[in-house]
Amino acid sequence: MYKSSLAVAVALGVFAQTAGAAGFVEDSKLSLSSRTMYFNNDNRDGGADNRESGQGFKLDYISGFTEGTVGFGVDAQALWGIHLDGGRGKHPDVGTFFPSDSDGSAVSQWARVGANAKARFSKTEVHYGSALAPNLPILVSNDGRLLPQTFEGGTIQSKEIDNLTINAGQLTHAMGRASSNRTGLSVAGATQDSNKFRYGGLDYKLTPDLTLQYYYSNLEDFYKQHFLGATHVFKIADDQSFKTDLRYFDSSSDGKNGEAGYRFSNNGGYAKNAGEVDNKTWSAIFTYTLGGHAFLLGHQRVNDDGGFVWLNQGNVVDGNGRPEGAGGASFYLFTDSMINQFAKAGENTTFGQYSYDFARLGVPGLKASVAYLKGEDGKNANGNGTFSEWERDARVDYVIQEGTFKGLGASLRHGVYRGTGTSSLADQDQTRLIFNYTYNFL
DSSP states (O other), rough: HHHHHHHHHHHHHHHHSOOOOHHHTTEEEEEEEEEEEEEEEETTTSSEEEEEEEEEEEEEEOOOSSSSSSEEEEEEEEEEEETTTTSSSSSOOOOOSSOOOTTTSBEEEEEEEEEEEEEEOOOOOEEEEEEEEOTTEEEEEEOOOSSOOEEEEEEEOOOSSTEEEEEEEEEEEOOTTOOEEEOOOOTTSSOOBSEEEEEEEEEEEETTTTTEEEEEEEEETTTEEEEEEEEEEEETTTTTTEEEEEEEEEEETTTTTTTOOOOOOOOGGGSSSSSEEEEEEEEEEEEEEEETOOOOOEEEOOOTTTOOOOOTTTTBBBBTTTBBBBOOOBSTTTTOOOEEEOSTTTTEEEEEEEEEGGGGTTTTTTTEEEEEEEEEEEEEETTSSSEEEEEEEEEEEEEOOOOOOTTOOOEEEEEEEEEESTTTTTOOEEEEEEEEEEEEEE
Protein backbone atom coordinates (compact mmCIF):
# COMPACT_ATOMS: atom_id res chain seq x y z
CA MET A 1 0.00 0.00 0.00
CA TYR A 2 1.25 3.49 -0.89
CA LYS A 3 4.06 1.94 -2.97
CA SER A 4 5.71 5.22 -3.92
CA SER A 5 6.25 6.30 -0.30
CA LEU A 6 7.43 2.86 0.76
CA ALA A 7 9.86 2.67 -2.15
CA VAL A 8 11.39 5.99 -1.12
CA ALA A 9 11.58 4.76 2.47
CA VAL A 10 13.44 1.59 1.47
CA ALA A 11 15.81 3.56 -0.73
CA LEU A 12 16.63 5.94 2.08
CA GLY A 13 17.18 3.03 4.45
CA VAL A 14 19.73 1.52 2.08
CA PHE A 15 21.31 4.91 1.53
CA ALA A 16 21.64 5.42 5.28
CA GLN A 17 23.81 2.30 5.58
CA THR A 18 26.40 3.72 3.20
CA ALA A 19 26.29 7.47 3.72
CA GLY A 20 26.99 8.51 7.29
CA ALA A 21 24.23 6.61 9.06
CA ALA A 22 25.34 7.41 12.61
CA GLY A 23 22.64 9.98 13.25
CA PHE A 24 20.10 8.00 11.24
CA VAL A 25 20.47 4.98 13.56
CA GLU A 26 21.42 6.55 16.88
CA ASP A 27 18.51 8.99 16.86
CA SER A 28 15.94 6.42 15.71
CA LYS A 29 12.82 5.69 17.76
CA LEU A 30 10.58 2.63 17.58
CA SER A 31 7.36 2.42 19.59
CA LEU A 32 4.17 0.37 19.76
CA SER A 33 1.02 2.12 20.96
CA SER A 34 -2.08 0.26 22.10
CA ARG A 35 -5.55 1.77 22.40
CA THR A 36 -8.59 -0.10 23.72
CA MET A 37 -11.82 1.83 23.30
CA TYR A 38 -15.50 1.44 24.15
CA PHE A 39 -17.77 3.84 22.28
CA ASN A 40 -21.47 4.32 23.08
CA ASN A 41 -23.60 6.92 21.32
CA ASP A 42 -27.21 6.81 22.56
CA ASN A 43 -29.64 8.56 20.22
CA ARG A 44 -32.32 9.85 22.59
CA ASP A 45 -34.76 10.62 19.76
CA GLY A 46 -35.12 7.00 18.72
CA GLY A 47 -32.63 6.95 15.84
CA ALA A 48 -29.80 4.47 15.32
CA ASP A 49 -27.51 3.97 18.30
CA ASN A 50 -23.79 3.22 18.04
CA ARG A 51 -22.31 0.82 20.60
CA GLU A 52 -18.96 -0.79 19.78
CA SER A 53 -15.59 -1.68 21.27
CA GLY A 54 -12.26 -2.19 19.60
CA GLN A 55 -8.52 -2.65 19.97
CA GLY A 56 -6.06 -0.55 18.00
CA PHE A 57 -2.32 -0.91 17.51
CA LYS A 58 0.05 1.68 16.05
CA LEU A 59 3.68 0.84 15.30
CA ASP A 60 5.85 3.90 14.66
CA TYR A 61 9.43 4.01 13.44
CA ILE A 62 11.02 7.47 13.36
CA SER A 63 14.60 7.64 12.13
CA GLY A 64 17.21 10.23 12.80
CA PHE A 65 18.94 12.05 9.95
CA THR A 66 22.06 11.01 8.09
CA GLU A 67 25.16 13.14 8.62
CA GLY A 68 26.13 15.89 6.24
CA THR A 69 24.92 19.30 5.08
CA VAL A 70 21.62 17.74 4.05
CA GLY A 71 20.39 14.92 6.29
CA PHE A 72 17.96 12.26 5.12
CA GLY A 73 15.62 10.01 7.08
CA VAL A 74 12.44 8.00 6.99
CA ASP A 75 9.35 7.57 9.17
CA ALA A 76 7.14 4.50 8.87
CA GLN A 77 3.80 3.60 10.47
CA ALA A 78 1.63 0.48 10.61
CA LEU A 79 -1.95 0.58 11.96
CA TRP A 80 -4.23 -2.31 12.88
CA GLY A 81 -7.78 -2.17 14.26
CA ILE A 82 -9.71 -5.14 15.70
CA HIS A 83 -13.46 -5.22 16.42
CA LEU A 84 -13.78 -6.79 19.88
CA ASP A 85 -17.49 -7.62 19.80
CA GLY A 86 -17.30 -9.35 16.44
CA GLY A 87 -19.83 -7.06 14.76
CA ARG A 88 -22.65 -8.01 17.13
CA GLY A 89 -22.75 -4.53 18.63
CA LYS A 90 -24.81 -1.66 17.28
CA HIS A 91 -22.98 -0.41 14.19
CA PRO A 92 -24.73 2.21 12.05
CA ASP A 93 -23.53 1.98 8.46
CA VAL A 94 -21.72 5.29 8.57
CA GLY A 95 -18.12 4.15 9.02
CA THR A 96 -17.00 6.64 11.68
CA PHE A 97 -15.80 4.18 14.34
CA PHE A 98 -15.30 0.95 12.35
CA PRO A 99 -15.33 0.31 8.59
CA SER A 100 -18.52 -1.28 7.29
CA ASP A 101 -18.70 -4.62 5.46
CA SER A 102 -20.81 -5.15 2.31
CA ASP A 103 -23.87 -5.98 4.43
CA GLY A 104 -23.52 -2.86 6.58
CA SER A 105 -22.10 -4.65 9.64
CA ALA A 106 -18.71 -3.80 11.10
CA VAL A 107 -15.67 -5.55 9.67
CA SER A 108 -13.75 -7.78 12.09
CA GLN A 109 -10.45 -5.96 11.48
CA TRP A 110 -8.68 -3.54 9.19
CA ALA A 111 -5.14 -2.26 8.69
CA ARG A 112 -3.00 0.12 6.72
CA VAL A 113 0.64 1.15 6.42
CA GLY A 114 2.34 4.36 5.41
CA ALA A 115 5.75 6.02 5.33
CA ASN A 116 7.35 9.44 4.92
CA ALA A 117 10.71 10.31 3.44
CA LYS A 118 12.29 13.36 5.05
CA ALA A 119 15.22 15.71 4.62
CA ARG A 120 16.75 18.37 6.85
CA PHE A 121 18.91 21.35 5.90
CA SER A 122 19.93 23.69 8.68
CA LYS A 123 16.65 24.45 10.49
CA THR A 124 14.34 23.44 7.63
CA GLU A 125 12.64 20.04 7.30
CA VAL A 126 10.76 18.54 4.35
CA HIS A 127 8.46 15.50 4.69
CA TYR A 128 6.85 13.59 1.84
CA GLY A 129 4.70 10.48 2.13
CA SER A 130 1.46 8.97 3.39
CA ALA A 131 1.78 9.15 7.19
CA LEU A 132 1.47 12.90 7.74
CA ALA A 133 -0.50 14.20 10.73
CA PRO A 134 -0.67 18.02 10.53
CA ASN A 135 -1.72 20.05 13.55
CA LEU A 136 -2.24 23.56 12.20
CA PRO A 137 -5.01 26.18 12.44
CA ILE A 138 -6.21 25.32 8.93
CA LEU A 139 -5.92 21.54 9.29
CA VAL A 140 -6.04 19.33 12.39
CA SER A 141 -5.48 15.58 12.05
CA ASN A 142 -8.21 13.71 13.95
CA ASP A 143 -7.29 11.17 16.64
CA GLY A 144 -10.65 10.83 18.37
CA ARG A 145 -11.34 7.14 17.74
CA LEU A 146 -9.39 3.87 17.60
CA LEU A 147 -6.83 4.80 14.93
CA PRO A 148 -5.62 8.25 13.84
CA GLN A 149 -6.42 10.04 10.60
CA THR A 150 -3.39 10.56 8.35
CA PHE A 151 -2.69 12.42 5.11
CA GLU A 152 -0.62 11.95 1.97
CA GLY A 153 1.42 14.71 0.39
CA GLY A 154 4.36 16.93 1.21
CA THR A 155 5.09 19.47 3.95
CA ILE A 156 7.88 21.89 4.77
CA GLN A 157 8.66 23.63 8.04
CA SER A 158 11.36 26.25 8.43
CA LYS A 159 12.73 27.90 11.59
CA GLU A 160 15.69 29.69 9.99
CA ILE A 161 14.63 33.07 11.40
CA ASP A 162 14.57 33.44 15.17
CA ASN A 163 11.05 33.39 16.67
CA LEU A 164 9.48 32.66 13.26
CA THR A 165 8.11 29.29 12.12
CA ILE A 166 7.00 28.96 8.49
CA ASN A 167 4.77 26.06 7.41
CA ALA A 168 3.71 25.14 3.89
CA GLY A 169 2.55 22.07 2.03
CA GLN A 170 0.34 20.33 -0.46
CA LEU A 171 -1.80 17.33 0.47
CA THR A 172 -3.45 14.99 -2.03
CA HIS A 173 -5.25 12.25 -0.07
CA ALA A 174 -6.57 11.37 3.38
CA MET A 175 -6.66 8.04 5.20
CA GLY A 176 -9.72 8.03 7.48
CA ARG A 177 -9.64 6.92 11.10
CA ALA A 178 -11.99 4.03 10.20
CA SER A 179 -10.60 3.00 6.83
CA SER A 180 -7.86 1.00 5.13
CA ASN A 181 -8.27 3.09 2.01
CA ARG A 182 -7.21 6.53 0.95
CA THR A 183 -9.65 9.05 -0.48
CA GLY A 184 -9.45 12.43 -2.10
CA LEU A 185 -10.08 15.55 -0.03
CA SER A 186 -13.52 17.09 0.34
CA VAL A 187 -16.03 18.91 2.56
CA ALA A 188 -19.13 17.75 4.42
CA GLY A 189 -22.02 17.04 2.06
CA ALA A 190 -19.93 16.68 -1.11
CA THR A 191 -19.59 13.33 -2.90
CA GLN A 192 -16.76 14.46 -5.20
CA ASP A 193 -13.23 15.13 -4.04
CA SER A 194 -10.08 17.07 -4.81
CA ASN A 195 -6.44 16.05 -4.87
CA LYS A 196 -5.04 19.45 -4.12
CA PHE A 197 -5.07 21.08 -0.68
CA ARG A 198 -2.42 23.79 -0.51
CA TYR A 199 -1.51 25.83 2.53
CA GLY A 200 1.06 28.22 3.88
CA GLY A 201 1.43 30.24 7.03
CA LEU A 202 3.59 31.51 9.81
CA ASP A 203 3.78 31.65 13.57
CA TYR A 204 5.70 34.66 14.88
CA LYS A 205 6.64 34.97 18.53
CA LEU A 206 6.60 38.75 18.83
CA THR A 207 7.54 38.52 22.52
CA PRO A 208 8.09 35.49 24.79
CA ASP A 209 4.41 35.82 25.80
CA LEU A 210 2.76 36.85 22.51
CA THR A 211 2.43 34.72 19.37
CA LEU A 212 0.82 35.97 16.14
CA GLN A 213 -0.38 33.64 13.35
CA TYR A 214 -1.48 33.92 9.74
CA TYR A 215 -2.41 30.96 7.48
CA TYR A 216 -3.94 30.58 4.04
CA SER A 217 -5.33 27.36 2.59
CA ASN A 218 -7.09 26.33 -0.61
CA LEU A 219 -8.96 23.10 -1.26
CA GLU A 220 -9.26 23.21 -5.04
CA ASP A 221 -12.88 23.35 -6.28
CA PHE A 222 -14.22 23.76 -2.75
CA TYR A 223 -12.93 26.68 -0.67
CA LYS A 224 -10.29 29.26 0.16
CA GLN A 225 -9.63 30.15 3.79
CA HIS A 226 -7.68 32.83 5.65
CA PHE A 227 -6.83 32.53 9.35
CA LEU A 228 -5.60 35.14 11.82
CA GLY A 229 -4.69 34.26 15.38
CA ALA A 230 -3.13 35.81 18.46
CA THR A 231 -2.18 34.10 21.73
CA HIS A 232 -0.93 35.94 24.80
CA VAL A 233 0.00 34.56 28.21
CA PHE A 234 0.23 37.03 31.08
CA LYS A 235 2.15 35.59 34.02
CA ILE A 236 0.67 36.91 37.25
CA ALA A 237 2.76 34.82 39.63
CA ASP A 238 4.74 31.57 39.61
CA ASP A 239 1.57 29.45 39.66
CA GLN A 240 -0.90 31.96 38.27
CA SER A 241 -1.49 33.16 34.69
CA PHE A 242 -4.08 34.62 32.32
CA LYS A 243 -4.18 33.46 28.69
CA THR A 244 -5.94 35.20 25.81
CA ASP A 245 -6.55 33.26 22.57
CA LEU A 246 -8.15 35.07 19.60
CA ARG A 247 -9.04 33.32 16.30
CA TYR A 248 -10.60 34.55 13.05
CA PHE A 249 -11.46 32.59 9.87
CA ASP A 250 -12.61 33.99 6.52
CA SER A 251 -13.74 31.29 4.05
CA SER A 252 -15.09 31.61 0.51
CA SER A 253 -16.10 29.45 -2.44
CA ASP A 254 -13.60 28.10 -5.00
CA GLY A 255 -13.94 26.53 -8.43
CA LYS A 256 -16.75 23.99 -8.80
CA ASN A 257 -18.09 24.51 -5.28
CA GLY A 258 -21.89 24.67 -5.44
CA GLU A 259 -22.17 22.37 -8.46
CA ALA A 260 -23.56 18.85 -8.23
CA GLY A 261 -21.18 16.67 -6.22
CA TYR A 262 -19.23 19.69 -4.94
CA ARG A 263 -21.92 21.13 -2.68
CA PHE A 264 -21.09 22.00 0.92
CA SER A 265 -23.77 20.93 3.43
CA ASN A 266 -23.16 24.05 5.56
CA ASN A 267 -23.28 21.60 8.50
CA GLY A 268 -27.04 21.18 8.12
CA GLY A 269 -27.77 24.85 8.66
CA TYR A 270 -28.67 27.88 6.57
CA ALA A 271 -26.71 29.08 3.53
CA LYS A 272 -27.34 32.29 1.62
CA ASN A 273 -26.22 30.45 -1.52
CA ALA A 274 -27.12 26.79 -1.08
CA GLY A 275 -24.16 24.44 -1.40
CA GLU A 276 -21.54 27.19 -1.42
CA VAL A 277 -18.91 28.20 1.12
CA ASP A 278 -19.36 31.74 2.46
CA ASN A 279 -18.36 32.23 6.08
CA LYS A 280 -16.62 34.39 8.63
CA THR A 281 -16.11 33.02 12.15
CA TRP A 282 -14.35 34.53 15.13
CA SER A 283 -13.77 33.26 18.65
CA ALA A 284 -12.19 34.57 21.84
CA ILE A 285 -11.02 32.31 24.66
CA PHE A 286 -9.77 33.44 28.07
CA THR A 287 -8.17 31.04 30.56
CA TYR A 288 -7.23 31.84 34.15
CA THR A 289 -4.89 29.33 35.79
CA LEU A 290 -4.26 29.19 39.53
CA GLY A 291 -2.24 26.27 40.83
CA GLY A 292 -4.01 23.11 39.67
CA HIS A 293 -7.19 25.02 38.74
CA ALA A 294 -7.95 26.30 35.23
CA PHE A 295 -11.05 28.39 34.43
CA LEU A 296 -11.88 28.93 30.75
CA LEU A 297 -14.54 31.23 29.31
CA GLY A 298 -15.12 32.11 25.67
CA HIS A 299 -17.47 33.15 22.89
CA GLN A 300 -17.75 32.27 19.20
CA ARG A 301 -19.70 33.93 16.41
CA VAL A 302 -20.50 32.28 13.06
CA ASN A 303 -21.80 34.81 10.51
CA ASP A 304 -25.27 34.57 8.95
CA ASP A 305 -24.29 33.69 5.36
CA GLY A 306 -23.17 30.07 5.83
CA GLY A 307 -21.56 27.51 8.09
CA PHE A 308 -17.91 27.19 9.07
CA VAL A 309 -15.98 24.89 6.70
CA TRP A 310 -13.10 22.48 7.26
CA LEU A 311 -11.53 19.52 5.47
CA ASN A 312 -13.97 16.62 5.90
CA GLN A 313 -14.30 13.50 3.73
CA GLY A 314 -17.40 12.13 5.50
CA ASN A 315 -19.65 12.00 2.43
CA VAL A 316 -17.14 10.56 -0.04
CA VAL A 317 -18.34 7.17 -1.30
CA ASP A 318 -16.79 4.24 -3.17
CA GLY A 319 -17.74 2.95 -6.64
CA ASN A 320 -20.79 1.20 -5.18
CA GLY A 321 -22.07 4.33 -3.47
CA ARG A 322 -21.09 3.14 0.02
CA PRO A 323 -19.31 5.28 2.65
CA GLU A 324 -15.52 5.00 2.44
CA GLY A 325 -15.06 5.10 6.23
CA ALA A 326 -13.33 8.45 5.93
CA GLY A 327 -15.79 10.22 8.25
CA GLY A 328 -14.49 12.09 11.26
CA ALA A 329 -12.52 15.31 11.07
CA SER A 330 -11.29 17.99 13.46
CA PHE A 331 -10.95 21.75 13.23
CA TYR A 332 -9.22 24.51 15.18
CA LEU A 333 -12.03 25.88 17.33
CA PHE A 334 -12.97 25.14 20.94
CA THR A 335 -16.51 24.26 19.85
CA ASP A 336 -15.24 21.08 18.15
CA SER A 337 -16.59 19.14 21.12
CA MET A 338 -17.45 15.49 21.78
CA ILE A 339 -20.75 15.41 19.92
CA ASN A 340 -21.44 18.73 18.17
CA GLN A 341 -19.46 21.49 16.46
CA PHE A 342 -21.67 24.61 16.95
CA ALA A 343 -20.60 25.69 13.45
CA LYS A 344 -23.85 26.53 11.62
CA ALA A 345 -24.75 29.92 10.16
CA GLY A 346 -25.78 32.55 12.70
CA GLU A 347 -24.72 30.67 15.83
CA ASN A 348 -23.58 32.62 18.85
CA THR A 349 -21.93 30.17 21.21
CA THR A 350 -20.82 30.90 24.75
CA PHE A 351 -18.73 28.25 26.46
CA GLY A 352 -16.85 27.55 29.64
CA GLN A 353 -14.66 24.87 31.12
CA TYR A 354 -13.20 24.04 34.52
CA SER A 355 -10.29 21.64 34.86
CA TYR A 356 -8.16 20.48 37.75
CA ASP A 357 -4.78 18.76 37.97
CA PHE A 358 -4.76 16.54 41.04
CA ALA A 359 -0.96 16.55 41.20
CA ARG A 360 -1.47 19.52 43.52
CA LEU A 361 -3.20 17.14 45.95
CA GLY A 362 -0.47 14.53 45.71
CA VAL A 363 -2.05 12.44 42.91
CA PRO A 364 0.13 13.08 39.84
CA GLY A 365 -1.31 11.84 36.56
CA LEU A 366 -4.94 12.44 37.53
CA LYS A 367 -6.83 15.23 35.74
CA ALA A 368 -10.52 16.08 35.40
CA SER A 369 -12.56 18.66 33.50
CA VAL A 370 -16.13 19.67 32.77
CA ALA A 371 -17.25 21.92 29.89
CA TYR A 372 -20.53 23.52 28.84
CA LEU A 373 -21.40 25.08 25.46
CA LYS A 374 -24.59 26.98 24.60
CA GLY A 375 -25.34 27.94 21.00
CA GLU A 376 -28.18 30.34 20.16
CA ASP A 377 -29.57 32.29 17.18
CA GLY A 378 -28.59 29.62 14.64
CA LYS A 379 -30.56 30.00 11.38
CA ASN A 380 -32.66 27.03 10.32
CA ALA A 381 -31.70 25.53 6.96
CA ASN A 382 -34.99 26.68 5.40
CA GLY A 383 -34.29 30.26 6.45
CA ASN A 384 -37.36 30.40 8.70
CA GLY A 385 -36.72 30.88 12.40
CA THR A 386 -33.76 29.93 14.55
CA PHE A 387 -32.57 27.01 16.64
CA SER A 388 -30.57 26.60 19.83
CA GLU A 389 -28.45 23.77 21.19
CA TRP A 390 -26.23 22.96 24.16
CA GLU A 391 -23.68 20.36 25.16
CA ARG A 392 -22.15 19.31 28.46
CA ASP A 393 -18.90 17.29 28.42
CA ALA A 394 -17.01 15.76 31.33
CA ARG A 395 -13.83 13.71 31.40
CA VAL A 396 -11.42 12.11 33.85
CA ASP A 397 -7.91 11.06 32.78
CA TYR A 398 -5.32 9.11 34.72
CA VAL A 399 -1.83 7.94 33.77
CA ILE A 400 0.08 5.58 36.08
CA GLN A 401 3.32 7.30 37.05
CA GLU A 402 5.52 4.45 38.28
CA GLY A 403 5.79 0.70 38.72
CA THR A 404 5.19 -2.16 36.30
CA PHE A 405 2.33 -0.40 34.51
CA LYS A 406 3.99 3.01 34.30
CA GLY A 407 2.57 4.95 31.34
CA LEU A 408 -0.74 3.09 31.19
CA GLY A 409 -3.47 5.68 30.77
CA ALA A 410 -7.24 5.58 31.16
CA SER A 411 -9.78 8.16 30.03
CA LEU A 412 -13.51 8.24 30.79
CA ARG A 413 -15.53 10.80 28.81
CA HIS A 414 -19.24 11.56 28.82
CA GLY A 415 -21.15 14.06 26.72
CA VAL A 416 -24.80 15.17 26.67
CA TYR A 417 -26.27 17.11 23.73
CA ARG A 418 -29.73 18.67 23.43
CA GLY A 419 -31.17 20.95 20.78
CA THR A 420 -34.38 22.67 19.69
CA GLY A 421 -35.35 23.74 16.17
CA THR A 422 -35.26 22.03 12.79
CA SER A 423 -31.50 22.40 12.26
CA SER A 424 -30.31 21.04 15.60
CA LEU A 425 -28.98 17.50 15.90
CA ALA A 426 -30.90 14.62 17.42
CA ASP A 427 -30.56 14.57 21.21
CA GLN A 428 -27.64 12.33 22.16
CA ASP A 429 -25.74 10.96 25.14
CA GLN A 430 -22.23 9.71 24.43
CA THR A 431 -19.74 7.75 26.54
CA ARG A 432 -16.16 6.78 25.71
CA LEU A 433 -13.83 4.63 27.79
CA ILE A 434 -10.25 4.52 26.52
CA PHE A 435 -7.09 2.73 27.68
CA ASN A 436 -3.77 3.81 26.15
CA TYR A 437 -0.28 2.39 26.50
CA THR A 438 2.92 2.98 24.54
CA TYR A 439 5.99 0.75 24.71
CA ASN A 440 9.24 2.26 23.45
CA PHE A 441 11.68 -0.23 21.95
CA LEU A 442 14.30 2.43 21.11
